[in-house]
Amino acid sequence: MENATKSPKNIKATEVAEFILDAGVFLMASGAHSGRVWRNCRRIAEHWGYRMNFNPTFTGILVSVWNDKDRENAVTRYKTAPPNSVHLETLTEISHLSWKIADGEIEYADASRELEAIKHKAHYPFWLIALAVGISCGCLCTLAGGSPVDAALAFCGASVGSVARYFILKKQFNQFLSIIIASAITTLIAGADTIFGLGRAPEMTLATSVLYLIPGVPLINSVIDLLEGYFSASIARSLFAASIISCIAVGMTLSIMLLGINNF
Secondary structure: OOOOOOOOOOHHHHHHHHHHHHHHHHHHOOOOOOOHHHHHHHHHHOOOOOOEEEEEEEEEEEEEEOOOOEEEEEEEEEOOOOOOOOOHHHHHHHHHHHHHHHHHOOOOOHHHHHHHHHOOOOOOOOOHHHHHHHHHHHHHHHHHHOOOOHHHHHHHHHHHHHHHHHHHHHHOOOOOHHHHHHHHHHHHHHHHHHHOOOOOOOOHHHHHOOHHOOOOHHHHHHHHHHHOOOOOHHHHHHHHHHHHHHHHHHHHHHHHHOOOOOOO
């Protein structure tokens, strides 16, 4: 396989920069770690005959693109990433697109249209996500030793909390506030297990019902970024994940105090 080494005359550095920034920030928002974003963007730029420098931050990406044969054909751009919305299928689709570009299977105009189609592709409906969240938390409760009643309450709490968080974010409120409220609502519902003595392991209901809020992807990405040398991005992701976990704790604490549970 041979990649093109000469930049097509109709593709300028600004166009390449805008394309890889569009792809890069969408990869970041969809749950990609910095190294994966770098590899995808570099693959695209090199096929079109450009070299690039890449500096990821938690809120966006800074890139410099230039052509060694034409030093005046160079540009530096920064783009802010959209709000985080983990969608692993998007990572796969953009990665496939980058390989199609690298293999010369698709031209710039077609690649731009395909990228736009990926960006505007509909996500899973919120009710399906809420159902999946509830089932996963219910299953985790069962694995932790909970009874079917405990699992049912964990399912209800997680599902309702997930729906509440969806509508809070849809109204464009702060995402940390959405975590606190979702955690509080979930804990209130799961706390009924303790208040009324419905199941045999109510503590497992409380502990597992909020696990859907744990920022697993940012935590994993922070470790990968640290190992790959993206220290600023790693620290930012770690602080973000720690803030989310703190918000979960705040929401749980408020509900536990409201319910009067003192043996959790």
